[in-house]
Amino acid sequence: MITYDFEKSDGPLYLYIYKCIKDDIISGKLKSGEKLPSKRAFARNNGISTITIQNAYDQLVSEGYIFTIPKKGYYVADIMKDIYTAPQANISFDINVPREDPNVIYDLSDNGINPDNFPFSVWAKVSRRVMSEKKEELMKISPSGGVRELREAIAAHLLSFRGMLVDPDQIIVGAGTEYLYGVITHLLGKDKIYAVENPGYTKLLKIYSKNGIQCGFASMDESGITAAELNRLKADVAHICPNHHFPTGITMPACRRHEILAWANEKNGRYIIEDDYDSEFRSQGKPIPTFFSIDGCGKVIYINTFSKSLSPTVRISYMVLPVHLANKYYDTMSFYSCPVSNFEQYTLARFMNMGYFEKHINRMRLFYMRQRKGIMDAVRKSTLGKYCTIIENDSGLHFLMKINSDIPTEKISKMLYDNGIKINSLGDYRLSGDKFENDYYIINYSVLTAERVTKILKIIEERIIIGNRE
Amino acid sequence: MITYDFEKSDGPLYLYIYKCIKDDIISGKLKSGEKLPSKRAFARNNGISTITIQNAYDQLVSEGYIFTIPKKGYYVADIMKDIYTAPQANISFDINVPREDPNVIYDLSDNGINPDNFPFSVWAKVSRRVMSEKKEELMKISPSGGVRELREAIAAHLLSFRGMLVDPDQIIVGAGTEYLYGVITHLLGKDKIYAVENPGYTKLLKIYSKNGIQCGFASMDESGITAAELNRLKADVAHICPNHHFPTGITMPACRRHEILAWANEKNGRYIIEDDYDSEFRSQGKPIPTFFSIDGCGKVIYINTFSKSLSPTVRISYMVLPVHLANKYYDTMSFYSCPVSNFEQYTLARFMNMGYFEKHINRMRLFYMRQRKGIMDAVRKSTLGKYCTIIENDSGLHFLMKINSDIPTEKISKMLYDNGIKINSLGDYRLSGDKFENDYYIINYSVLTAERVTKILKIIEERIIIGNRE
Numbered sequence: 001m002i003t004y005d006f007e008k009s010d011g012p013l014y015l016y017i018y019k020c021i022k023d024d025i026i027s028g029k030l031k032s033g034e035k036l037p038s039k040r041a042f043a044r045n046n047g048i049s050t051i052t053i054q055n056a057y058d059q060l061v062s063e064g065y066i067f068t069i070p071k072k073g074y075y076v077a078d079i080m081k082d083i084y085t086a087p088q089a090n091i092s093f094d095i096n097v098p099r100e101d102p103n104v105i106y107d108l109s110d111n112g113i114n115p116d117n118f119p120f121s122v123w124a125k126v127s128r129r130v131m132s133e134k135k136e137e138l139m140k141i142s143p144s145g146g147v148r149e150l151r152e153a154i155a156a157h158l159l160s161f162r163g164m165l166v167d168p169d170q171i172i173v174g175a176g177t178e179y180l181y182g183v184i185t186h187l188l189g190k191d192k193i194y195a196v197e198n199p200g201y202t203k204l205l206k207i208y209s210k211n212g213i214q215c216g217f218a219s220m221d222e223s224g225i226t227a228a229e230l231n232r233l234k235a236d237v238a239h240i241c242p243n244h245h246f247p248t249g250i251t252m253p254a255c256r257r258h259e260i261l262a263w264a265n266e267k268n269g270r271y272i273i274e275d276d277y278d279s280e281f282r283s284q285g286k287p288i289p290t291f292f293s294i295d296g297c298g299k300v301i302y303i304n305t306f307s308k309s310l311s312p313t314v315r316i317s318y319m320v321l322p323v324h325l326a327n328k329y330y331d332t333m334s335f336y337s338c339p340v341s342n343f344e345q346y347t348l349a350r351f352m353n354m355g356y357f358e359k360h361i362n363r364m365r366l367f368y369m370r371q372r373k374g375i376m377d378a379v380r381k382s383t384l385g386k387y388c389t390i391i392e393n394d395s396g397l398h399f400l401m402k403i404n405s406d407i408p409t410e411k412i413s414k415m416l417y418d419n420g421i422k423i424n425s426l427g428d429y430r431l432s433g434d435k436f437e438n439d440y441y442i443i444n445y446s447v448l449t450a451e452r453v454t455k456i457l458k459i460i461e462e463r464i465i466i467g468n469r470e
Numbered sequence: 471m472i473t474y475d476f477e478k479s480d481g482p483l484y485l486y487i488y489k490c491i492k493d494d495i496i497s498g499k500l501k502s503g504e505k506l507p508s509k510r511a512f513a514r515n516n517g518i519s520t521i522t523i524q525n526a527y528d529q530l531v532s533e534g535y536i537f538t539i540p541k542k543g544y545y546v547a548d549i550m551k552d553i554y555t556a557p558q559a560n561i562s563f564d565i566n567v568p569r570e571d572p573n574v575i576y577d578l579s580d581n582g583i584n585p586d587n588f589p590f591s592v593w594a595k596v597s598r599r600v601m602s603e604k605k606e607e608l609m610k611i612s613p614s615g616g617v618r619e620l621r622e623a624i625a626a627h628l629l630s631f632r633g634m635l636v637d638p639d640q641i642i643v644g645a646g647t648e649y650l651y652g653v654i655t656h657l658l659g660k661d662k663i664y665a666v667e668n669p670g671y672t673k674l675l676k677i678y679s680k681n682g683i684q685c686g687f688a689s690m691d692e693s694g695i696t697a698a699e700l701n702r703l704k705a706d707v708a709h710i711c712p713n714h715h716f717p718t719g720i721t722m723p724a725c726r727r728h729e730i731l732a733w734a735n736e737k738n739g740r741y742i743i744e745d746d747y748d749s750e751f752r753s754q755g756k757p758i759p760t761f762f763s764i765d766g767c768g769k770v771i772y773i774n775t776f777s778k779s780l781s782p783t784v785r786i787s788y789m790v791l792p793v794h795l796a797n798k799y800y801d802t803m804s805f806y807s808c809p810v811s812n813f814e815q816y817t818l819a820r821f822m823n824m825g826y827f828e829k830h831i832n833r834m835r836l837f838y839m840r841q842r843k844g845i846m847d848a849v850r851k852s853t854l855g856k857y858c859t860i861i862e863n864d865s866g867l868h869f870l871m872k873i874n875s876d877i878p879t880e881k882i883s884k885m886l887y888d889n890g891i892k893i894n895s896l897g898d899y900r901l902s903g904d905k906f907e908n909d910y911y912i913i914n915y916s917v918l919t920a921e922r923v924t925k926i927l928k929i930i931e932e933r934i935i936i937g938n939r940e
Binding site for chain 2: 077131344
């Protein structure tokens with residue numbers, strides 16, 4: 001008869017008994033085929049309840065250490081021959097997580113959002129109302145492309161802000177554009193050559209490469225990429241930011257758009273992905289009509305995000321598919337769940353429907369205009385002003401600046417970095433890796449404050465300009 | 471001198487002028503190279519402000535219809551030769567969105583969540599506090615694997631609920647398990663053969679196939695899949711639900727776990743993906759120790775989700791990677807943004823840290839136990855009770871039921887469907903497509919109410935059992 005020292009038990013008694021018996025089985029003290037005492041006998045002999053023994057036995061059965069023969073009792077399983085002793089693994093426990101660079105104090109490459117600019121109180125209010133009024137909808141699985149209410153709100157926004165007339169069913173909501181890029185490669189096929197703009201958004205290249213896509217780098221003239229360049233690359237798909245190219249700021253003019261559309265129509269299977277990532281912040285004039293609007297043949301996928309217009313930490317983006325691709329999506333990919341939480345989908349939908357989004361965009365557009373003007377003025381008035389040329393590009397959250405100096409760009413970047421200032425030049429976005437001696441710098445100002453600008457300019461003046469003259 | 475009928479303008483005047491000039495350029499009325507009137511002359515002649523003309527000209531310049539020569543003026547661009555007329559596209563505008571089946575009144579395949587069971591008021595309270603106290607963090611880009619606070623909360627949960635000791639940096643947060651399956655295929659490589667359980671989770675197969683993965687279907691005995699079966703399939707990776715297999719409910723016993731681990735250790739590059747999707751709801755006994763816990767060699771990826779424990783509409787899941795794969799993730803994939811919104815990451819983290827998650831799970835476990843018992847009792851007491859066998863499987867949100875009848879399963883399913891009842895049988899989860907004459911049905915009860923069960927049983931009694939006897 002097995003007995004154990006119940007004094008040693010801390011925690012539920014059944015777990016203790018389970019563990020004792022299991023250890024005895026593994027150590028070989030209890031042999032395969034051996035009969036265990038009946039629950040009642042075990043319980044009586046030890047002065048505990050049969051339920052406790054029952055629970056311990058059940059657990060051992062469910063883990064396969066013992067088995068039961070109905071009306072006969074419990075037996076030790078033939079487990080020893082299978083017990084596998086893990087080899088002495090010689091594995092490391094060091095995890096190398098990418099950390100922030102502690103040397104960087106002023107980050108001019110940061111294009112995030114200042115917490116003061118996020119409409120927290122309105123967002124919280126809308127979110128609270130959604131939770132109290134939409135319980136049923138919040139618990140109902142979202143259609144793969146996103147909840148109807150959000151897609152309708154996006155369609156209304158596209159109509160009023162971009163003059164685009166789209167069916168909400170053409171809209172697919174995703175958790176960030178990165179997610180949607182992946183969906184696009186499934187829809188268009190992975191055997192195609194994708195042309196990406198050079199210089200351009202380096203992450204795009206990484207994502208396409210991860211998805212097994214072959215990419216070609218399309219050079220640009222002052223109007224953007226050309227059909228000739230797409231032909232040279234033998235591209236099937238052109239992924240472009242025609243409305244405000246990152247980082248050069250180029251807006252593709254109408255005639256070039258027609259040229260690229262003509263290229264797409266020359267052959268079946270050719271597509272244009274129109275990435276309209278920051279169209280909300282063009283600061284003057286009517287925004288350029290989108291490729292999607294002037295396309296009559298279902299050749300354009302329009303893609304946009306709330307990362308710039310709301311916050312990159314709210315992971316909501318969307319794309320508008322031509323009808324035949326929308327149907328392909330529903331046929332072949334709608335088994336995927338929408339990756340965005342219903343809570344955020346409904347909150348954003350209501351935020352848009354109640355006009356808060358439009359107000360927020362207008363406020364932010366003004367804020368960024370002033371921000372840009374303030375920073376450019378500060379630069380122009382500073383000692384640096386005499387040594388640099390600024391290129392505004394009428395929109396977006398950055399401007400370009402060239403330092404007119406004999407010191408090569410890389411050396412200036414290094415000097416700035418040594419003084420705690422991180423800054424990117426166009427070279428950092430050249431996919432082919434070319435570097436220029438005297439390159440443009442990209443000044444992101446979305447999170448810059450006047451105070452920080454003053455400090456940065458002072459560092460540049462004292463340690464770089466004067467330092468180099470001496 | 472150009473003049474336009476300004477009476478016709480509705481909306482901003484500059485837009486009207488822009489449109490008139492643009493139309494004249496496209497129609498050829500204004501010829502390439504033609505000089506436009508100076509802003510001042512144009513304004514004076516029409517009695518409008520030069521700013522208005524300036525805006526119209528700027529827009530035309532940015533779209534490429536006109537160009538400017540400094541100190542000379544504005545000229546019509548040579549646009550005609552490039553203007554591209556879209557071919558008369560013969561494309562459809564019909565979108566075929568998958569719709570809910572209007573015939574289905576009672577859906578026994580629905581494993582969603584009843585809105586009454588989601589802790590709305592606590593969630594709203596926590597979310598509100600997060601928004602008022604964590605503005606900075608909410609606007610700071612999340613690390614690729616998820617915000618620290620959530621990963622720490624998950625690590626604490628895994629320790630107390632599953633006895634798993636993991637470094638928060640081993641945890642990668644994703645928007646649903648589907649997202650994480652994609653990440654896994656990148657980490658382990660797409661050239662590998664993945665074994666999936668048969669019967670099993672059919673969506674898994676679809677997702678792996680979409681990701682270009684070759685899958686083998688591993689048959690199961692009463693303890694789950696076997697090493698022999700993995701060898702037969704020449705599998706490199708085994709994706710399994712060892713703790714509560716869906717849909718059979720099998721729990722893999724200890725000895726079989728060691729056998730599968732031994733298989734994984736026989737060769738480099740072999741891995742086990744342990745899908746622990748509903749472990750929170752095992753209703754009795756201590757949960758089985760996970761594969762991840764007994765693995766000493768970094769062979770197991772543990773994956774779990776809040777879909778079952780919280781709601782499928784909150785898209786948060788996570789996986790725990792062995793250290794070397796975590797490092798591979800940080801090296802090669804951390805350029806991906808975390809697809810889950812900061813708002814929900816911080817809300818969930820606090821919800822867990824304040825003990826609400828544990829309370830919720832305990833409440834739900836009890837609820838589901840009662841739910842299951844109530845429904846099984848109702849079935850047993852009904853006329854159907856005499857004709858069926860119920861297999862409980864101690865956990866999860868469904869049980870299995872076999873109808874002891876000569877009528878083939880497919881015919882019963884059809885009869886039920888014709889009466890508005892949707893129900894799945896094991897055959898619907900057999901990846902190889904085999905159907906059995908007399909198969910088990912899967913009864914999901916997470917959203918069933920007593921009232922609906924009574925109605926369903928009445929339909930079955932009156933229209934199927936009695937109907938077939940007559």
